[in-house]
Amino acid sequence: SxxxxxxxxxxxxxxxxxxxxxxxxxxxxxxxxxxYTLSNGAIEGMNNKIKNIKRSGYGYRNFYNLRARILISYKLTVPRHQPRPLTFEDEEVA
Known part of the structure; x- marks a missing residue:
């Protein structure tokens, strides 16, 4: 400033x-x-993954097959973790 x-x-x-x-x-x-430690990086990563699945599938027979493939892929690769605190001060206390 x-x-x-x-x-x-x-x-x-x-x-x-x-x-x-x-x-x-x-x-x-x-x-x-x-x-703050908030980021939309995780959402952007999911969007990118969905686009890659669509691209590699060369079209699915119907929407339900595409949706199932996305959900299966997401469940297999996303690690379970604790959400991060909102501020750096909270991280130092934890």
């Missing part, structure tokens, strides 16, 4: 100014990314 404000007082190349403007626009989101 302090450094972003100070950078406005200095003449900088256009690309650097663009980067700083973007950082200022998303300052709150960037702060949240460092504070």
């Amino acid at each position: 302090y450094h972003l404000d100070e950078s406005k007082k200095v003449t900088l190349p256009r690309r650097v100014r663009t980067i700083l403007q973007t950082m200022e626009t998303y300052r709150e989101s960037i702060r949240h990314a460092f504070t």
Whole structure:
């Protein structure tokens, strides 16, 4: 925050100014990314796996066969684990 404000007082190349403007626009989101451990990576991974199953199947006879293949594949490969806490502070206590 302090450094972003100070950078406005200095003449900088256009690309650097663009980067700083973007950082200022998303300052709150960037702060949240460092504070919370939530991610949509697991969901994106599932979507990618489903797309690969569809691609490798070259078409299933009907939707129920495709759904069964996805569910079987998901149940066999997903490890059972405890959900992670919401903040880093919670992780340190655990």
